[in-house]
Amino acid sequence: MLVLLPPSETKHTGGSGPPLDLAALTAAEELTGVRGQLVDALVALADDVPASRSALGLSPKQDDEVERNAALRTAPTLPAVQRYTGVLYDALDVGTLTKAQRAKADARLAVGSALFGVVRAGDPIPAYRLSAHSHLPGLPNLRAVWKPVLAPVLAATEGLVVDLRSGSYQALAPVPGAVTVDVVSERADGSRAVVSHFNKAHKGRVARLLVTSRAEPGDVTALVALLRRGGFHVERARGGSALTLVVPA
Template identity: 65%
Template structure:
């Protein structure tokens, strides 16, 4: 059973990322979880090298011809400005989280409670300064095999060290495979039809997970177990069911 009051929410990354930033260029040594620096550098160097070959980048990154600016982002990985990870990632989940709309106290809690899974960085804290880039969990870099095969041996032990916290893992399957978190609480989202039948929510899955993260960032409750997590999510206006000590389901209608 979970037995601690400190909640850590591990968010998925997003393919879309904000431009620019006012921070100094990427310094891998300045990021949280320094035990990941060696692999981060290996992948980052490979990504920059890949950017020198447009056709190879298109194939490896799974992008279209209208997205060639993503290759330029990767080429400038160590030269472009940075911004906090929580501001860099964008999209449906991050819109629902609405970090900018949090109070000062809420932003402080977000810094303490939020982390983001990443194919490039493994995992970073909300305030870690990162540049815009393009790399997904399923991407393949030359001479490296799958990213999961490179990340799992180092990322899994790092995440295992979070066992003393209540960890809520909102990452998708591809990113969980990079570094599974034992005993983390997973959240599924389903739609319930008027006849009681249920189906998995796809696009709006991210929206509801963003609301889960916001509830957990802003709560004043002391959370010690999955029932406590469910109570916080319910406080945020979502219907939630406890499936097991490590599984919750948000039910939409």
């Protein structure tokens, strides 16, 4: 089973790992060329702060993000699952996993990335700023950059794929047949609404269950059963791979 997580705009700074080594990342043979192209583009763009702000959607108060991009090749690294921050990663809470659970997280979790395409939980990466909506000068949009090389890598994944990425990251490289999860809130009168910001927290809890469980679901039916045993209210479209997670309003 592979669980694909969305990245976060914010990231922990620093780290204790060696500088970025693209050859040490997942799917290096297939993805290093594009990764290197994007890293070089971000480092070069960092020489022009106003252009960086425009391309990356930053305000002057976020110029430290530009400085991080300038240091992409020399900055220390952290395992990807520790680099990203925010409500999803707070709910996942890898710092409280046991050694065995952390090994399972490293085996089961991956993160979609505008800069790296996809990284496994343990892949060492520096702090950076680039989102799926960014448009780097002189390059096509990131969907056009990533889809030809990333889509085959993800499509070749063996076993069940649970795709928790947001729509913009799914668009970089869809995974045929992957299980997707939407989160809706249900009011006392039975009416429902799509959960926006806090859907990430619920997806983080799903991811935590999937790395702390001893079960190894091989299909959607087994996954639904596992989630329900874990206390989630899950609905499945008839015969499909799209799940709806229903939470109280």
